[in-house]
Amino acid sequence: MKDAPSSRNRDASAVRDQVLSFMKDHARPAAKRVARPAAPFPTEQVPSFADLPEHRQIMAQAAAGDQLGIDNPFFRSHAGAAGATTVVDGRELVNFASYDYLGMNRHPEVLAASKKAIDRYGISASASRLVAGERPIHGELEAKLASFYGVEAAIVFVSGYLTNVTAIGTLLGPEDLIIHDEFIHNSALTGAKLSGAHRRFFRHNDAEDLERVLRSVAGRHRRTLVLVEGVYSMDGDVADLRRLIELRARYGFWLMVDDAHALGVIGGTGRGTAEYHGCNPRDVDIWMGTLSKTTASCGGYVAGNEALVTLLKGHAGGFVYSVGLAPALAAAAWTSLDLIDREPERVTRMRANGRLFFDLARARGLDTGVSVGCSVIPVIVGDSMRAAQLCNDLLEAGINVMPIIHPAVPEGQARLRFFITAEHTPEQIEFAVSRTAEKLEALIARNFGVGSVDIEAVLRRMAAES
CATH class of the missing domain: 3.40.640.10 (Type I PLP-dependent aspartate aminotransferase-like (Major domain))
Structure with a gap:
């Protein structure tokens, strides 16, 4: 009398039968196979970059600038090497917006x-x-x-x-x-x-x-x-x-x-x-x-x-x-x-220029914050829109300097940031400080800035346009 098959043999036999059945089913002609309905594929809307809060913030700033008639001061194209002077739109400008502290860029x-x-x-x-x-x-x-x-x-x-x-x-x-x-x-x-x-x-x-x-x-x-x-x-x-x-x-x-x-x-x-x-x-x-x-x-x-x-x-x-x-x-x-x-005189000259700008700015009542008066000297304006317009007013006067506005600095701490180099002349520095003080005083007298913008109207217009 033969022994009864072990449980291991029964399991192996069951697995073999399942495999053979699967192979037979998939060996049939395609027409004889049983079609199974495909499960529905979920779809979701692709998010829009224009709806991101960071994009909306940029557009809100641009809209506020448009309402005040402020040209975008960023991404100005310079026609050559930028040092103490530069050329933008065919005009030579005194330049305080480049890092070239010791004048090495054209050495x-x-x-x-x-x-x-x-x-x-x-x-x-x-x-x-x-x-x-x-x-x-x-x-x-x-x-x-x-x-x-x-x-x-x-x-x-x-x-x-x-x-x-x-x-x-x-x-x-x-x-x-x-x-x-x-x-x-x-x-x-x-x-x-x-x-x-x-x-x-x-x-x-x-x-x-x-x-x-x-x-x-x-x-x-x-x-x-x-x-x-x-x-x-x-x-x-x-x-x-x-x-x-x-x-x-x-x-x-x-x-x-x-x-x-x-x-x-x-x-x-x-x-x-x-x-x-x-x-x-x-x-x-x-x-x-x-x-x-x-x-x-x-x-x-x-x-x-x-x-x-x-x-x-x-x-x-x-x-x-x-x-x-x-x-x-x-x-x-x-x-x-x-x-x-x-050429150690380059370092000496740059520091002398920084001190000259700093002293003249303080004498004209400009807020230079906590700067020690070397390579980086801010003129703190406070209001982002006012800083942007001051930048544009100085461009018209022949000076290239860039605003630093929210979110790069907290709102209320917007500024123009002057980079001082060894190549600037005393005359260029005196001219820049004098014009900055004059243009800023004029903007303050007009109460020009974010406070004069109807932000709710700007946001409503943006919502309507979107």
Whole structure:
């Protein structure tokens, strides 16, 4: 007598029968197959970019400007290299809207170095430096930057904005804390957000408030980074580096200084915030900056100790997965740094021009905020529409300077931001301050600004048009 089949054999037999049945069914001619109705596919309306609140805000500002008869002051096209003067719509203007603090953008040695690099390397590095984009000029520039700062090493990136985003995102994560000045640059703020780290801010350039925050979070996070700017890009004041270094020694955080508007500008030889305060640059963990200001190029850098740079070169996505800095731009930056040492009078002249503008502006009653009177000097107007119109009035008078309005600064803090260079003449500075004071007084007398706009009517018109 045969044994009864085991449960395992029964299961295998059932599976085999199911497979055979499936194969037979799908081997039949198509006409004999049983058609099954398709399930309905859900559909949703594609969202419109025009309905996004950010787009509506831009359009509301434009509509308010139209109601007041204000031409859009942004995206003006310049016909050539912009320095102390520029050409817009065929008119030569005195220019206070470009970063070229030391006049390197048209320096013959900088131009020659860039052209030589193009002849040797072509226009592009053509690959990530990690694979095939490395060129000798990259290492030479990084060594120059490290030497300039007095630290061990440096790394350069293709974008200043990207430098903050990728460096912060590489070094910190959800277990960490970032404490930043409330007026920190958008690139650093974006890097902090994308890192996933916890975020706190302290009152602008207020070391006592920073210490209050540090005490409140002590021991709660794996790592802590404090983010400041050397010279603040909107206000033109200088970070209290000595006090920050003292707090670093006490609370054990990483200190990161964005020196974009300080390099070549402050300090006895233009070496930035550390030299300005007489501090040891190695007491700052991360020096960050851009190559588009004093060095008349494009890109960004991080300088610090060897371990930091090695880490970023191996793990920073904005370096590993991004094309190398264009060789011509690297050559321009290297040459500009070299010229700062060989032509120190440029730094001296730029600072004298900044002081002249600052003193004249204060004498005319213009509000320069907390600026120390170097490369960045704001004239605070308060009202965004008034700032935009003042910009246009000055353009008509022969002066190119740009407004900074909400949301770049809080409403009520709108301003014109003057960039001062070594190439400006005293006459150009006197002319600019005089015309700015006159035009602003006229706008105030007319009560020109947001307060004179019927915002509800603007919004109703926008709703009707949409």
